[in-house]
Amino acid sequence: MDTVELTKLKEEFDNWLFQTEKDEHEFHPSEIANILKMVYQEDRTLFLKYIENLDTAYIGEIILELPDKLMNEVIEYLTPQELSEATNNLESDDASDLVREIESISEHKVEEVLSLIDDSNKQEINKILQYKEDQAGAWMQTEFLSVFTNNSVQDAIKKLRELKKSEKLKEIYQVFVVNNNMELLGSMRLDDLLMFDIDEIFVNILKSGEYQSISVKATDHIKIVGRLFEDYNLQVVPVLDENSRIIGRITSDDAYDMISELATEQVYNMAGVNDDVESGEKFLGIIKTRSSWLLINLFTAFLASTVVGLFESTLQTLVSLAVLMPIVASMGGNAGTQAITVVVRQLALDEIGRGDGMRVLFREVGIGLTNGFIFSGLTGLIAYLWFGDGMLGVVIGLALIINLFIAGFFGAVIPLSLKKFGFDPAVGSSVLLTTATDIFGFFSFLGLAKTMLL
Secondary structure (H helix, E strand, O other), X not given: OOHHHHHHHHHHHHHHHOOOOOOOOOOOHHHHHHHHHHHHHHOHHHHHHHHHXXXXXXXXXXXXXXXXHHHHHHXXXXXXXXXXXXXXXXXXXXXXXXXXXXXXXXXXXXXXXXXXXXXXXXXXXXXHHOOOOXXXXXXXXXXXXXXXXXXXXXXXXXXXXXXXXXXXXXXXXXXXXXXXXXXXXXXXXXXXXXXXXXXXXXXXXXXXXXXXOXXXXXXXXXXXXXXXXXXXXXXXXXXXXXXXXXXEEEEHHHHHHHHHHHXXXXXXXXXXXXXXXXXXXXXXXXXXXXXXXXXXXXXXXXXXXXXXXXXXXXXXXXXXXXXXXXXXXXXXXXHHHHHHHHHHHXXXXXXXXXXXXXXXXXXXXXXXXXXHHHHHHHHHHHHHHHHOOHHHHHHXXXXXXXXXXXXXXXXXXXXXXXXXOOOOOOOOHHHHHHHHHHHHHHHHHHHHHHHHHO
Protein backbone atom coordinates (compact mmCIF):
# COMPACT_ATOMS: atom_id res chain seq x y z
CA MET A 1 0.00 0.00 0.00
CA ASP A 2 1.55 3.33 -1.09
CA THR A 3 1.49 6.57 0.93
CA VAL A 4 -1.43 8.11 -0.99
CA GLU A 5 -3.64 5.04 -0.48
CA LEU A 6 -2.66 4.82 3.18
CA THR A 7 -3.42 8.53 3.77
CA LYS A 8 -6.85 8.14 2.19
CA LEU A 9 -7.52 5.03 4.28
CA LYS A 10 -6.43 6.91 7.42
CA GLU A 11 -8.98 9.66 6.71
CA GLU A 12 -11.75 7.07 6.38
CA PHE A 13 -10.58 5.36 9.55
CA ASP A 14 -10.47 8.66 11.48
CA ASN A 15 -14.05 9.44 10.53
CA TRP A 16 -15.13 5.98 11.64
CA LEU A 17 -13.03 5.64 14.80
CA PHE A 18 -14.06 8.90 16.45
CA GLN A 19 -17.78 8.62 15.72
CA THR A 20 -20.02 8.53 18.79
CA GLU A 21 -22.01 5.68 17.26
CA LYS A 22 -19.96 3.63 14.87
CA ASP A 23 -21.56 2.10 11.78
CA GLU A 24 -20.87 -1.42 10.54
CA HIS A 25 -17.89 -0.39 8.43
CA GLU A 26 -15.00 -2.68 9.26
CA PHE A 27 -11.26 -2.36 8.65
CA HIS A 28 -8.88 -5.28 8.40
CA PRO A 29 -6.43 -5.56 11.34
CA SER A 30 -3.45 -5.18 8.98
CA GLU A 31 -4.97 -1.95 7.58
CA ILE A 32 -5.40 -0.54 11.09
CA ALA A 33 -1.85 -1.60 11.98
CA ASN A 34 -0.49 0.29 8.94
CA ILE A 35 -2.48 3.38 9.95
CA LEU A 36 -1.19 3.14 13.52
CA LYS A 37 2.41 2.94 12.25
CA MET A 38 1.84 6.13 10.26
CA VAL A 39 0.25 7.89 13.24
CA TYR A 40 3.07 6.80 15.59
CA GLN A 41 5.69 8.35 13.31
CA GLU A 42 3.77 11.64 13.35
CA ASP A 43 2.63 11.85 16.99
CA ARG A 44 3.03 9.25 19.74
CA THR A 45 0.35 10.90 21.89
CA LEU A 46 -2.17 10.66 19.04
CA PHE A 47 -1.12 7.04 18.56
CA LEU A 48 -2.11 6.26 22.16
CA LYS A 49 -5.40 8.12 21.66
CA TYR A 50 -6.16 5.82 18.74
CA ILE A 51 -5.42 2.81 20.95
CA GLU A 52 -7.82 4.13 23.61
CA ASN A 53 -10.65 4.37 21.05
CA LEU A 54 -10.21 0.88 19.63
CA ASP A 55 -12.61 -1.79 20.80
CA THR A 56 -10.86 -4.38 22.98
CA ALA A 57 -12.99 -7.01 21.21
CA TYR A 58 -10.64 -6.96 18.25
CA ILE A 59 -7.60 -5.00 19.39
CA GLY A 60 -5.72 -8.28 19.97
CA GLU A 61 -5.57 -8.99 16.22
CA ILE A 62 -4.27 -5.47 15.60
CA ILE A 63 -1.55 -5.78 18.26
CA LEU A 64 -0.20 -8.92 16.59
CA GLU A 65 0.06 -7.07 13.26
CA LEU A 66 2.20 -4.28 14.71
CA PRO A 67 6.03 -4.16 14.60
CA ASP A 68 7.69 -5.29 17.82
CA LYS A 69 8.44 -1.78 19.07
CA LEU A 70 4.83 -0.59 18.70
CA MET A 71 3.47 -3.89 19.98
CA ASN A 72 5.50 -3.49 23.16
CA GLU A 73 4.25 0.07 23.62
CA VAL A 74 0.61 -1.00 23.32
CA ILE A 75 1.05 -3.94 25.69
CA GLU A 76 2.70 -1.70 28.27
CA TYR A 77 -0.02 0.95 27.85
CA LEU A 78 -3.07 -1.30 28.15
CA THR A 79 -4.27 -2.55 31.52
CA PRO A 80 -4.29 -6.29 32.40
CA GLN A 81 -8.10 -6.16 32.19
CA GLU A 82 -7.99 -4.75 28.65
CA LEU A 83 -5.36 -7.26 27.58
CA SER A 84 -7.37 -10.16 29.01
CA GLU A 85 -10.45 -9.02 27.05
CA ALA A 86 -8.34 -8.78 23.91
CA THR A 87 -6.94 -12.27 24.51
CA ASN A 88 -10.38 -13.77 25.17
CA ASN A 89 -11.54 -12.66 21.73
CA LEU A 90 -8.68 -14.32 19.87
CA GLU A 91 -8.46 -17.86 18.53
CA SER A 92 -6.22 -20.07 20.61
CA ASP A 93 -3.10 -19.79 18.42
CA ASP A 94 -3.25 -15.98 18.31
CA ALA A 95 -4.17 -15.82 22.00
CA SER A 96 -1.08 -17.83 22.93
CA ASP A 97 1.07 -15.57 20.70
CA LEU A 98 -0.23 -12.50 22.52
CA VAL A 99 0.37 -14.09 25.92
CA ARG A 100 3.96 -14.88 24.89
CA GLU A 101 4.46 -11.27 23.82
CA ILE A 102 3.08 -9.99 27.14
CA GLU A 103 5.31 -12.42 29.03
CA SER A 104 8.41 -11.18 27.17
CA ILE A 105 7.67 -7.67 28.46
CA SER A 106 6.46 -8.36 32.00
CA GLU A 107 6.08 -11.66 33.85
CA HIS A 108 4.03 -9.92 36.51
CA LYS A 109 1.63 -8.47 33.96
CA VAL A 110 1.16 -11.77 32.15
CA GLU A 111 0.22 -13.44 35.46
CA GLU A 112 -2.46 -10.77 35.99
CA VAL A 113 -3.74 -11.20 32.44
CA LEU A 114 -3.92 -14.99 32.75
CA SER A 115 -5.80 -14.70 36.02
CA LEU A 116 -8.49 -12.65 34.25
CA ILE A 117 -8.85 -14.85 31.14
CA ASP A 118 -11.80 -17.24 30.96
CA ASP A 119 -10.91 -20.68 32.34
CA SER A 120 -11.79 -22.46 29.10
CA ASN A 121 -9.59 -20.11 27.07
CA LYS A 122 -6.79 -20.33 29.61
CA GLN A 123 -6.83 -24.11 29.34
CA GLU A 124 -6.46 -23.97 25.55
CA ILE A 125 -3.70 -21.36 25.76
CA ASN A 126 -1.77 -23.47 28.29
CA LYS A 127 -1.99 -26.47 25.94
CA ILE A 128 -0.12 -24.45 23.35
CA LEU A 129 2.33 -22.74 25.72
CA GLN A 130 3.65 -26.09 26.98
CA TYR A 131 5.48 -26.53 23.67
CA LYS A 132 8.70 -24.83 22.63
CA GLU A 133 8.49 -22.14 19.96
CA ASP A 134 10.26 -24.37 17.41
CA GLN A 135 7.74 -27.21 17.89
CA ALA A 136 4.56 -27.71 15.89
CA GLY A 137 2.39 -27.59 19.03
CA ALA A 138 3.39 -23.98 19.65
CA TRP A 139 1.88 -22.96 16.30
CA MET A 140 -1.33 -24.96 16.43
CA GLN A 141 -4.90 -23.79 16.90
CA THR A 142 -6.88 -25.97 19.28
CA GLU A 143 -10.23 -25.22 17.58
CA PHE A 144 -11.13 -27.58 14.73
CA LEU A 145 -14.09 -29.42 13.21
CA SER A 146 -14.13 -33.11 14.07
CA VAL A 147 -16.75 -35.87 13.68
CA PHE A 148 -16.94 -39.47 14.85
CA THR A 149 -17.03 -42.42 12.50
CA ASN A 150 -20.70 -43.10 13.28
CA ASN A 151 -21.69 -39.49 12.48
CA SER A 152 -23.38 -38.70 9.19
CA VAL A 153 -22.62 -35.99 6.65
CA GLN A 154 -25.70 -34.19 7.94
CA ASP A 155 -24.23 -34.24 11.48
CA ALA A 156 -21.02 -32.70 10.17
CA ILE A 157 -22.89 -29.92 8.32
CA LYS A 158 -24.94 -29.18 11.43
CA LYS A 159 -21.80 -28.94 13.58
CA LEU A 160 -20.14 -26.76 10.97
CA ARG A 161 -23.12 -24.39 11.00
CA GLU A 162 -23.05 -24.18 14.81
CA LEU A 163 -19.33 -23.39 14.88
CA LYS A 164 -19.70 -20.65 12.26
CA LYS A 165 -22.67 -19.06 14.03
CA SER A 166 -20.89 -19.04 17.37
CA GLU A 167 -17.72 -17.68 15.70
CA LYS A 168 -15.68 -20.22 17.66
CA LEU A 169 -13.98 -21.25 14.44
CA LYS A 170 -13.43 -18.66 11.73
CA GLU A 171 -11.57 -20.53 9.02
CA ILE A 172 -12.72 -24.10 8.35
CA TYR A 173 -10.97 -26.07 5.63
CA GLN A 174 -11.40 -29.72 6.56
CA VAL A 175 -13.43 -32.15 8.60
CA PHE A 176 -11.34 -34.48 10.77
CA VAL A 177 -12.75 -37.96 11.36
CA VAL A 178 -11.87 -39.49 14.75
CA ASN A 179 -12.73 -42.50 16.85
CA ASN A 180 -14.00 -42.37 20.44
CA ASN A 181 -10.43 -41.82 21.71
CA MET A 182 -9.98 -38.77 19.40
CA GLU A 183 -7.44 -40.71 17.33
CA LEU A 184 -7.30 -39.25 13.81
CA LEU A 185 -8.55 -41.71 11.18
CA GLY A 186 -8.83 -39.42 8.17
CA SER A 187 -9.85 -35.99 6.90
CA MET A 188 -11.70 -34.48 3.98
CA ARG A 189 -12.19 -31.05 2.48
CA LEU A 190 -15.55 -29.35 2.74
CA ASP A 191 -16.12 -29.48 -1.02
CA ASP A 192 -15.57 -33.27 -0.91
CA LEU A 193 -18.06 -33.49 1.95
CA LEU A 194 -20.80 -32.03 -0.24
CA MET A 195 -20.37 -34.85 -2.76
CA PHE A 196 -21.92 -37.40 -0.40
CA ASP A 197 -25.52 -38.07 0.53
CA ILE A 198 -26.43 -36.35 3.80
CA ASP A 199 -27.28 -39.70 5.45
CA GLU A 200 -23.93 -41.31 4.60
CA ILE A 201 -21.85 -42.09 7.69
CA PHE A 202 -18.12 -41.50 7.84
CA VAL A 203 -17.13 -45.09 8.61
CA ASN A 204 -18.32 -45.98 5.10
CA ILE A 205 -16.71 -42.94 3.50
CA LEU A 206 -13.31 -43.85 4.93
CA LYS A 207 -13.44 -47.37 3.45
CA SER A 208 -12.44 -45.99 0.05
CA GLY A 209 -9.02 -45.08 1.46
CA GLU A 210 -9.08 -41.71 -0.33
CA TYR A 211 -9.21 -39.57 2.77
CA GLN A 212 -5.97 -40.37 4.57
CA SER A 213 -4.56 -37.37 6.40
CA ILE A 214 -1.05 -35.89 6.39
CA SER A 215 -0.32 -34.97 10.00
CA VAL A 216 2.47 -33.93 12.36
CA LYS A 217 3.26 -34.64 15.99
CA ALA A 218 3.02 -31.70 18.38
CA THR A 219 6.71 -32.17 19.24
CA ASP A 220 7.88 -32.15 15.60
CA HIS A 221 10.19 -29.33 14.57
CA ILE A 222 8.49 -26.53 12.65
CA LYS A 223 10.85 -27.13 9.72
CA ILE A 224 8.97 -30.40 9.13
CA VAL A 225 5.65 -28.54 9.15
CA GLY A 226 6.87 -25.87 6.74
CA ARG A 227 8.19 -28.53 4.38
CA LEU A 228 4.82 -30.35 4.35
CA PHE A 229 2.95 -27.17 3.42
CA GLU A 230 5.43 -26.41 0.64
CA ASP A 231 5.65 -29.97 -0.74
CA TYR A 232 1.94 -30.81 -0.68
CA ASN A 233 0.39 -27.34 -1.11
CA LEU A 234 -1.76 -27.86 2.00
CA GLN A 235 -4.31 -25.55 3.59
CA VAL A 236 -4.23 -27.18 7.00
CA VAL A 237 -2.25 -29.86 8.87
CA PRO A 238 -3.68 -31.69 11.92
CA VAL A 239 -1.47 -31.86 15.00
CA LEU A 240 -1.38 -35.08 17.04
CA ASP A 241 -0.16 -35.90 20.53
CA GLU A 242 2.09 -38.85 21.38
CA ASN A 243 -0.95 -41.18 21.30
CA SER A 244 -2.02 -40.11 17.78
CA ARG A 245 -4.97 -38.12 19.13
CA ILE A 246 -5.75 -34.89 17.35
CA ILE A 247 -5.22 -31.87 19.60
CA GLY A 248 -5.11 -29.04 17.08
CA ARG A 249 -4.39 -27.89 13.56
CA ILE A 250 -1.97 -25.55 11.81
CA THR A 251 -3.49 -23.43 9.04
CA SER A 252 -1.81 -22.01 5.94
CA ASP A 253 -1.64 -18.45 7.31
CA ASP A 254 0.31 -19.66 10.34
CA ALA A 255 2.49 -21.80 8.07
CA TYR A 256 3.32 -18.70 6.03
CA ASP A 257 4.38 -16.86 9.21
CA MET A 258 6.35 -19.93 10.26
CA ILE A 259 8.24 -20.18 6.96
CA SER A 260 8.91 -16.44 6.99
CA GLU A 261 10.28 -16.65 10.53
CA LEU A 262 12.54 -19.57 9.62
CA ALA A 263 13.90 -17.66 6.62
CA THR A 264 14.55 -14.58 8.77
CA GLU A 265 16.30 -16.67 11.40
CA GLN A 266 18.51 -18.24 8.73
CA VAL A 267 19.54 -14.87 7.31
CA TYR A 268 20.32 -13.52 10.79
CA ASN A 269 22.30 -16.63 11.72
CA MET A 270 24.48 -16.34 8.64
CA ALA A 271 25.34 -12.80 9.74
CA GLY A 272 26.06 -13.99 13.30
CA VAL A 273 23.18 -12.13 14.95
CA ASN A 274 20.17 -13.28 16.96
CA ASP A 275 16.75 -12.51 15.47
CA ASP A 276 14.96 -12.49 18.86
CA VAL A 277 17.43 -9.99 20.31
CA GLU A 278 17.43 -7.79 17.19
CA SER A 279 13.63 -7.56 17.10
CA GLY A 280 13.56 -6.71 20.80
CA GLU A 281 15.53 -3.52 20.12
CA LYS A 282 17.26 -3.63 23.52
CA PHE A 283 20.47 -1.75 22.80
CA LEU A 284 22.76 -3.59 25.22
CA GLY A 285 21.38 -6.97 24.16
CA ILE A 286 22.04 -6.21 20.50
CA ILE A 287 25.57 -5.02 21.31
CA LYS A 288 26.25 -8.23 23.25
CA THR A 289 25.10 -10.65 20.53
CA ARG A 290 26.78 -8.79 17.70
CA SER A 291 30.04 -8.22 19.56
CA SER A 292 30.53 -11.94 20.28
CA TRP A 293 30.93 -12.74 16.59
CA LEU A 294 32.83 -9.51 15.97
CA LEU A 295 35.31 -10.63 18.64
CA ILE A 296 35.81 -13.93 16.83
CA ASN A 297 36.17 -12.03 13.56
CA LEU A 298 38.79 -9.78 15.18
CA PHE A 299 40.98 -12.78 16.05
CA THR A 300 40.57 -14.27 12.58
CA ALA A 301 41.46 -10.88 11.06
CA PHE A 302 44.69 -10.94 13.06
CA LEU A 303 45.42 -14.36 11.55
CA ALA A 304 45.05 -12.90 8.07
CA SER A 305 47.22 -9.93 9.08
CA THR A 306 49.87 -12.33 10.35
CA VAL A 307 50.00 -13.93 6.91
CA VAL A 308 50.45 -10.50 5.33
CA GLY A 309 53.19 -9.73 7.88
CA LEU A 310 55.19 -12.73 6.64
CA PHE A 311 55.62 -10.88 3.34
CA GLU A 312 56.44 -7.44 4.72
CA SER A 313 59.67 -7.12 2.76
CA THR A 314 57.92 -8.17 -0.43
CA LEU A 315 55.25 -5.48 0.03
CA GLN A 316 57.95 -2.84 0.70
CA THR A 317 59.66 -3.78 -2.55
CA LEU A 318 56.48 -3.90 -4.67
CA VAL A 319 53.97 -1.31 -3.52
CA SER A 320 51.61 -2.37 -6.32
CA LEU A 321 50.89 -5.57 -4.38
CA ALA A 322 49.27 -3.57 -1.58
CA VAL A 323 47.02 -1.91 -4.15
CA LEU A 324 45.88 -5.23 -5.66
CA MET A 325 45.57 -7.29 -2.45
CA PRO A 326 41.99 -6.17 -1.65
CA ILE A 327 40.84 -7.42 -5.08
CA VAL A 328 41.93 -10.98 -4.27
CA ALA A 329 40.28 -10.93 -0.84
CA SER A 330 37.06 -9.30 -2.08
CA MET A 331 36.57 -11.68 -5.02
CA GLY A 332 37.19 -14.70 -2.80
CA GLY A 333 34.84 -13.44 -0.11
CA ASN A 334 32.00 -12.73 -2.53
CA ALA A 335 32.39 -16.05 -4.37
CA GLY A 336 32.42 -17.88 -1.05
CA THR A 337 29.31 -16.06 0.14
CA GLN A 338 27.49 -17.14 -3.01
CA ALA A 339 28.49 -20.77 -2.44
CA ILE A 340 27.70 -20.83 1.26
CA THR A 341 24.31 -19.15 0.78
CA VAL A 342 23.23 -21.74 -1.79
CA VAL A 343 24.44 -24.71 0.29
CA VAL A 344 22.89 -23.44 3.56
CA ARG A 345 19.57 -22.84 1.82
CA GLN A 346 19.57 -26.29 0.22
CA LEU A 347 20.37 -27.88 3.58
CA ALA A 348 17.49 -25.99 5.18
CA LEU A 349 15.12 -27.29 2.50
CA ASP A 350 16.52 -30.85 2.78
CA GLU A 351 17.55 -30.76 -0.87
CA ILE A 352 20.91 -32.23 0.14
CA GLY A 353 20.57 -35.77 1.41
CA ARG A 354 22.97 -38.45 2.54
CA GLY A 355 25.62 -39.15 -0.06
CA ASP A 356 25.15 -35.77 -1.75
CA GLY A 357 28.07 -34.10 0.03
CA MET A 358 30.69 -34.89 -2.62
CA ARG A 359 28.34 -33.89 -5.42
CA VAL A 360 27.75 -30.51 -3.79
CA LEU A 361 31.49 -30.08 -3.10
CA PHE A 362 32.50 -30.86 -6.69
CA ARG A 363 29.81 -28.54 -8.03
CA GLU A 364 30.88 -25.55 -5.93
CA VAL A 365 34.58 -26.19 -6.55
CA GLY A 366 33.88 -26.46 -10.28
CA ILE A 367 31.95 -23.20 -10.28
CA GLY A 368 34.71 -21.51 -8.29
CA LEU A 369 37.44 -22.71 -10.65
CA THR A 370 35.47 -21.72 -13.74
CA ASN A 371 34.87 -18.22 -12.42
CA GLY A 372 38.52 -18.11 -11.35
CA PHE A 373 39.73 -18.72 -14.90
CA ILE A 374 37.22 -16.21 -16.32
CA PHE A 375 38.13 -13.37 -13.96
CA SER A 376 41.83 -14.16 -13.74
CA GLY A 377 42.28 -13.17 -17.38
CA LEU A 378 40.28 -9.98 -16.99
CA THR A 379 41.99 -8.97 -13.73
CA GLY A 380 45.44 -9.86 -15.05
CA LEU A 381 44.89 -7.66 -18.11
CA ILE A 382 43.75 -4.71 -15.96
CA ALA A 383 46.78 -5.14 -13.66
CA TYR A 384 49.12 -5.18 -16.69
CA LEU A 385 47.56 -2.04 -18.19
CA TRP A 386 47.61 -0.30 -14.79
CA PHE A 387 51.20 -1.06 -13.72
CA GLY A 388 52.81 -2.07 -17.02
CA ASP A 389 54.04 -5.38 -15.60
CA GLY A 390 52.92 -8.57 -17.40
CA MET A 391 54.16 -10.92 -14.67
CA LEU A 392 52.19 -8.96 -12.07
CA GLY A 393 49.08 -9.67 -14.12
CA VAL A 394 49.97 -13.38 -14.18
CA VAL A 395 50.48 -13.41 -10.39
CA ILE A 396 47.12 -11.85 -9.55
CA GLY A 397 45.39 -14.06 -12.15
CA LEU A 398 46.80 -17.25 -10.58
CA ALA A 399 45.99 -15.97 -7.09
CA LEU A 400 42.36 -15.39 -8.14
CA ILE A 401 42.08 -18.93 -9.51
CA ILE A 402 43.42 -20.34 -6.24
CA ASN A 403 41.23 -18.15 -4.03
CA LEU A 404 38.01 -18.81 -5.96
CA PHE A 405 38.81 -22.52 -5.71
CA ILE A 406 39.21 -22.04 -1.95
CA ALA A 407 35.93 -20.07 -1.84
CA GLY A 408 34.01 -22.87 -3.55
CA PHE A 409 35.68 -25.55 -1.44
CA PHE A 410 35.07 -23.95 1.96
CA GLY A 411 31.70 -22.54 0.87
CA ALA A 412 30.55 -26.17 0.63
CA VAL A 413 32.67 -27.82 3.35
CA ILE A 414 31.86 -25.41 6.20
CA PRO A 415 28.03 -25.74 6.20
CA LEU A 416 28.16 -29.46 5.32
CA SER A 417 30.54 -30.10 8.23
CA LEU A 418 28.48 -28.05 10.68
CA LYS A 419 25.37 -29.97 9.64
CA LYS A 420 27.12 -33.33 10.02
CA PHE A 421 28.20 -32.55 13.58
CA GLY A 422 24.73 -31.38 14.61
CA PHE A 423 25.21 -27.60 14.43
CA ASP A 424 23.09 -25.08 12.56
CA PRO A 425 24.95 -24.71 9.23
CA ALA A 426 24.01 -21.03 9.03
CA VAL A 427 25.48 -19.94 12.36
CA GLY A 428 28.89 -18.35 11.96
CA SER A 429 29.51 -19.77 8.48
CA SER A 430 30.30 -16.38 6.99
CA VAL A 431 32.97 -15.60 9.62
CA LEU A 432 34.72 -18.94 9.07
CA LEU A 433 34.52 -18.51 5.30
CA THR A 434 35.98 -14.98 5.34
CA THR A 435 38.88 -16.27 7.43
CA ALA A 436 39.64 -19.00 4.90
CA THR A 437 39.44 -16.79 1.80
CA ASP A 438 41.49 -13.99 3.39
CA ILE A 439 44.28 -16.25 4.66
CA PHE A 440 44.58 -18.40 1.52
CA GLY A 441 44.03 -15.41 -0.76
CA PHE A 442 46.77 -13.29 0.81
CA PHE A 443 49.15 -16.23 1.13
CA SER A 444 48.75 -17.32 -2.48
CA PHE A 445 48.99 -13.79 -3.91
CA LEU A 446 51.98 -12.66 -1.87
CA GLY A 447 53.67 -16.06 -2.06
CA LEU A 448 53.42 -16.12 -5.83
CA ALA A 449 54.63 -12.52 -6.00
CA LYS A 450 57.69 -13.30 -3.88
CA THR A 451 58.50 -16.35 -6.01
CA MET A 452 57.81 -14.91 -9.47
CA LEU A 453 58.53 -11.19 -9.17
CA LEU A 454 61.56 -10.94 -6.91
